[in-house]
Amino acid sequence: MPDDTLFSEVLDPRNRADPYPIYKKLREVPVSRQRDGAYVVSTHAAIRALLFDPRLSSEDLPPSRRPRTGNPLRDWILNPIKNRIATSHRPLIFRDPPDHDTLREFVMKEFTIHRVNGLHGRVGSLVDDLIERCRGRDEVCLVEDLSYPLPVAVICDLLGVPEKDEPQFQKWATQLATALEPDARHDEASRHATVAAFDEISSYMRKLIRRKRRHPADDMLSGLAKPGREGNPSMGDIDLISTAILLLVAGHETTVNLITNGMLTLLRHPDELKKLKADPERAPRLIEELLRYEPPVHFRTRKALGDIKIEGTTIPKGAPVILLFAAGGRDPARFSNPNRFFPDREDNQHFGFGGGLHYCVGAPLARIEAEVALVALCRRLVEPELMADPPPYRSGASLRGPESLGIRISGINR
């Protein structure tokens, strides 16, 4: 009899530091029904098949996960923007075709490889500054000192948020990311804080968009806000706000995790750290392996629109389907020695950025940020050493990463 409570063990914060043994047990039944009626998909083949199945919907999250005050009427009166975002203008990560496609196309037109590559220099100088600030100390708190501030600064730069507003953005991003965590049973106070952050950022974005319309600059928000040509409508205001918030939230904590998990993994594999220091060209392959080995997003939830027969199981219509990407990345049927961190791995088809329709829009940017940060950290931190292994983790099981990562150092190279 397969254990139908394994996924609750995944959610248990006590297993945050090493969920992989539970993933191994889950893979014994590729698509396994949990006691609460959700279906957990944990093998590479099954995840892959379902990513390309049109019967899986990203819409219609269970109502409990929608931000709300508890009173729909008050919600509507107090904040029409938020309400409209939560109903008819949800961000594209929670939309199905054809609406998803229209929204994504707008974003992709602005999120060009040209624009992303143009951020390379900016990422480099941000990283250098952040490391420089640690000079004179004998320990670095990686999350606080670098992983956390870097992505928000980069997203603000990409969107065209003035530098002075960045600290405010940091706060909103932190609070809103908790709402993306499907497993967290938020306490009332936290939910109110999320709603408040949502309100604040919505009205901030609305004003910023108006400003961008009047004074367009060479940034993404100006590009998205510019009026469309005939027969080619531009994005409406509410969609724009919703998209900007999505880019902030989705691009923030995930990148924090990628950088922090990356440094943690390198400190646990000192040979790889040495090799990367000697040869920064190894960075791209190393980051792909990292995305497989310690992905920033462990799972995403979808919903079955119809009965889906897969791997001997029928997922019934309406059931939540949890695509456990991080378990697929450790599937021995797909990867030899899956629990070994091995940057020279060939054919590394990971789910680090998801896959299919909702494949991460920001993947090229995340790669650049992780590459620049990890190479600089390896080069500049002198004799780095982990202060605690495992480090303390944040509570989230999906957007999983250390809460802090103390690194003892004996200096900082130029």
Next chain:
Amino acid sequence: MSAVDDPSIVIVGASLAGLRGAEALRDSGYTGPLTIVGDEPYRPYDRPPLSKHVLAGDLRAEATELPQLTAVRAQWRLGQAAVALDRAGRTIRLADDTVLPYRSLLVTTGARARPFPGAGAGLPGVHTIRGRDDAAALRSALAEKPRRVLIVGGGLIGCEAASCCRDLGLSVTLVDPNPTPLARVLGMLVGNSVAVRMKDAGVSFRPHTHVKAFESRNGKVARARLEDGGEIEADLVIVALGAERDARWLAKAGLLADGGGLTCDAACRAMTGEGAPDPHIYAAGDIARWPNPLFGDRLRTVEHWGNAVEQARHAARNMLAGRDDQKAYAHLPAFWSSQFDVNIKAIGSTEGADKIAIVHGSRTSGRFLAVYGRAGRTVAAVSFDEARWLPAYESQIACGAPFPPILDATDQAPIDHFSPGFPAPRLASESADTTERESIHA
């Protein structure tokens, strides 16, 4: 003596299948002598670009040579067709009378363009597209800016050629006996979408049209004479009537072979007239007609790129395996075609389909995914710029799911069923080759 120690393996057909088969033999550890025979003077080359990039002038015909993914260390006998087979003596004879002994033979001779059956087929200005030389000659003729191009046959090759010619700014007429292009491959319902795109691109499509002969002026083709007495002016003609096989040398040796292919058993071994497989002769690619378990073991050839690769590897595996370790070959056909700014991808076999449903997108938008059913089962799916869900339909086709296979999908309007509109099968006397609808490609 086990097959692995055989002193010589001969591959007849310096083709995609021949090369991939040779590589698979080496990859599996075969170190013995290997000879590859080809009737053309060229090393194996890739055909899909011939009717696309080569005609467009974006790629030289010589640049289609296939790379060796593994060093095959073969002795090449190029420019010499195999003309005779002695199964008892285990030798083949080449056109120059060389006799090659074999312990194991892999036949990968593929197919050739079916020639125009009427008068005037050999006139200057009448072209076919199958080989490298054909494509190179046609490309230089197109570069001369012919005034009127006539394409005979609205299959995949004919349509791709029409698309290329329009891109080159040439005046193009395409004739086909059916009411729409691609009618035999995809049915008339989907074929009509191609007809619309053709019209928008400025191709003059003439349905229900049979060409009887080509006529000349000053020793060069000048017009096509139609069965109904009409005529179409043309100073360049492309005949795209599908493929046929030269299998006479195999049939003479007592194998079950004709213009439709060389019959094999499930393990890719050639069948003899006595109804038993010849354990020393294997076939793969366009020439091989075998009982595909995914088609209820009906004997079929699959003339697509992907099958040439997979079947050759499978045959190579069986060639090196013991007699009691011969594995059956199953294959889900798939092809792609790019024409008129649309990317067509197809999976499965539309043969005998009696139902069709548009399951994603719409024909009016030009982007859609159509699924074909046969006797209540899902047998094929075809995408016009809407391939993202194709993998899900592929697994439904492979397991013979009920038609239509996926309901309740995202972005799916209520599904209506139609008749796919396949033309009536041609009579045996019209064509010995029943697989023209599966004409080469991808």
